[in-house]
Amino acid sequence: MKDTQLIPIPSLCTHYQIEMSFFDGLSEYGLIEYISVEKTYCIHQDQIADIEKMIRLHQDLHLNFEGIDTVFNLLEKIDYLQSELKTTQNRLRRFEEN
Template sequence: MKDTHLIPLPNLCTHYQIEMSFFDGLSEYGLIEYISVEKTFCIHQDKIADVEKMIRLHKDLHLNFEGIDTVFNLLEKIDYLQSELNRTNNRLRRFEDD
């Protein structure tokens, strides 16, 4: 495997003690995308933090794929709203400084 930015899913299954079917389910719900490299499915290292969150949600809170999808959609909305709030605050500061 030449691309060092890709992590094989079998390694993640072993490391996190989770079945490959979990990743298949995440992929079916569009929560992750994996790439086939030399007949091995891999995920980009930038997505590992999200995968770890999904694994914790699944294991600790016993959420199914629908629940994980809902939580991630809500987190995405929260991030968007926080960035909107920051932009609005920055605009207000411009007027307050005058």
């Protein structure tokens, strides 16, 4: 993993105007994963979209970490069910064509 793909947490705190404790809470709930680089905690750039969603859930809907975790678990289940539905629909089409 290249360092250019890592974003320091203090930079995110400044950019999003949010406390470091918010990121600590997300990490404690397993919602994000820190990477330590030269005594600075960083995250991989692939996590930015999810972090932005978490910030919006926290600021706009006033959800706590348990609520954010629940929402992300539900979104994951929805994605899985949509994938299963698509697979089932494709199988059904094959049977209908024969």
